Amino acid sequence: MNAALVTAWGAAPHYTVVPAPTARDGEVLVDVLAVGLHPRTRSGAAGAHYTSTGRLPLIPGVDGVGRRPDGRLVYFAADDDVDGTMADRAAIDPRRAIELPEGVDVARIAAAMNPAMSSWVALRARVRFEAGKRVLVLGATGNAGSMAVQIAKLLGAGTVVAAGRDRARLNAITGADARVPLTDDAEATASALSAMAADVDIVLDYLWGVPTQRAIVALLTARSDRSRPLDWVQIGSVAGPTLELPSAALRSANLRLLGSGQGAVSPRGYLAELPALVERIDAGEVSVSPRAAALADVERVWGEPEVPGERIVLTP
The missing domain is CATH 3.90.180.10 (Medium-chain alcohol dehydrogenases, catalytic domain)
Structure with missing residues (x-):
């Protein structure tokens, strides 16, 4: 063959x-x-x-x-x-x-399932997600990240904040309630994240590395109620495979770090979520x-x- x-x-x-x-x-x-x-x-x-x-x-x-x-x-x-x-x-x-x-449009399914399932499964199988939750997508200017913004809205998120480096792509994202450009100015980026996303309930993180390291500190420092749970879901690592996390970040706030990917969710668990996602993709949502x-x-x-x-x- x-x-x-x-x-x-x-x-x-x-x-x-x-x-x-x-x-x-x-x-x-x-x-x-x-x-x-x-x-x-x-x-x-x-x-x-x-x-x-x-x-x-x-x-x-x-x-x-x-x-x-x-x-x-x-x-x-x-x-x-x-x-x-x-x-x-x-x-x-x-x-x-x-x-x-x-x-069904087989090309559309082949194109969308892999990037879309990363956020779909994360929100449906890895965290307790309810309508009205506030979500930050870190790395929203990639294809999977931009789909994550749409999917969070489809599943009932009250507010979705999109954060990414490419300003043109950031401004074009469908479904975002707020947008935060990630720049080389660490102080300005931290200030923007604090203003727009300090009180989110869930972070879908496609970046990791230094941008995530800075974002964790910025958000935890600015939260109005640090005892309120913040689920930080690690999905991708396009900005780096590791970071340094101050121990105080885990003691001074209700931060829950978890991953979503192969191993974190069983094959059976993934497949159980996919028929509903196929319907959304095929419907053009x-x-x-x-x-x-x-x-x-x-x-x-x-x-x-x-x-x-x-x-x-x-x-x-």
């Missing part, structure tokens, strides 16, 4: 012919229809994601839309220890797949524009920069 194949860490995959997969016990072979080129896919192909097995060569791709031999359309996620999804066919575990309605490309062009499109609101979708 045809597939994208990574043969060196950090290099783009090339389009080549590889042996077709065989289904192990309990698996099903599907014809792949659409696969999103997500940042998570790129980090996995670079060996930089925390789930990386360290083995080469590999077929990249963490999810996709496919058709089962019985004709049913499914969205599926790949196991960490098997070949990825950027190929003509894939062997999938039915326990990591959900059936899709006929007529989560903004995304799939940009179709042939799988044969994977090497050419692999390094193209992310365009706001777009996601490259590869079709075999």
Whole structure:
């Protein structure tokens, strides 16, 4: 079969012919229809994601839309220890797949599910989220972050504050009640976060690193009631994998640090949340524009920069 194949860490995959997969016990072979080129896919192909097995060569791709031999359309996620999804066919575990309605826009589902599920699952499975809660999205100018703003609103957030570095993208985000530009001026950024987001209930953090380190201190210092719970949900780390957290931050406020990702939520827990998300995406309530490309062009499109609101979708 045809597939994208990574043969060196950090290099783009090339389009080549590889042996077709065989289904192990309990698996099903599907014809792949659409696969999103997500940042998570790129980090996995670079060996930089925390789930990386360290083995080469590999077929990249963490999810996709496919058709089962019985004709049913499914969205599926790949196991960490098997070949990825950027190929003509894939062997999938039915326990990591959900059936899709006929007529669904497969490119739209492939484009949106991975970035959208990060905030959808975080708010529905990792924290006690109720209508009226106040949410800060830290790193809102990425595609996943901008979707997080929309999803928080869809789920009933009373106020959503979007914070990010790209001012043009920040101003264009749909659903934000307030916007905080993250700049190199640490004092000005801290002051803006304190003014706009000091009393939020939940932070969805796609940044980590130094920006999060500064934001935690700014928000806790300015909270009107430090005993009120603040759930800080770590989802991404585009600004760095580590930070320094003063011990006083945990003693002087009701700060609860937790993560949302593979391992923090079981595969079964993820899948249970996805049918409702599919309905929202298919209804156009989560903004995304799939940009179709042939799988044969994977090497050419692999390094193209992310365009706001777009996601490259590869079709075999």
